[in-house]
């Protein structure tokens with residue numbers, strides 16, 4: 001049973017372990033849009049992978065234009081896309097840094113497509129800032 005109903009929920013990395021687990025809890029009562037480059041794909045083996053409320057957009061979080069387009073109209077945004085797992089990190093340190101350190105700020109730009117959306121991130125603590133949770137923090141010079 002979920003407390004979130006009748007929302008359009010956009011999940012980056014939704015084909016991964018955390019993302020697909022979240023989808024299992026939400027897909028019956030909401031429309032889910034997964035945005036994932038399918039570097040990993042736990043979703044394909046889930047019983048709900050073909051659910052009519054689930055739509056997969058194959059894309060990269062480093063591609064801001066594609067990300068913005070896919071995110072359009074979302075009520076809730078959950079950021080789970082990441083390079084996770086020590087083996088993968090060791091094999092591809094530069095890619096890991098790009099996705100985990102550049103990809104998250106790219107994702108965090110103000111979402112023009114869905115200015116009213118709320119969201120959360122699996123890779124960073126969610127911050128509460130009203131209806132625009134992704135407005136970047138102002139940098140302070142030391």
Ligand SMILES: NC(=O)c1ccc[n+]([C@@H]2O[C@H](COP(=O)([O-])OP(=O)(O)OC[C@H]3O[C@@H](n4cnc5c(N)ncnc54)[C@H](O)[C@@H]3O)[C@@H](O)[C@H]2O)c1
Nearest residue numbers: 013015016017018037038039040060061081082084122123
């Ligand atoms: N697994 C855990 O127990 C756990 C616990 C706490 C936090 N987290 C965090 O949650 C996040 C997700 O972890 P996970 O275990 O689900 O990892 P995962 O590898 O299972 O899932 C990550 C997903 O991101 C996708 N992805 C990778 N690069 C991408 C890119 N450039 N563009 C779009 N999609 C991309 C992958 O294809 C994959 O589906 C990570 O930040 C991780 O640190 C995980």
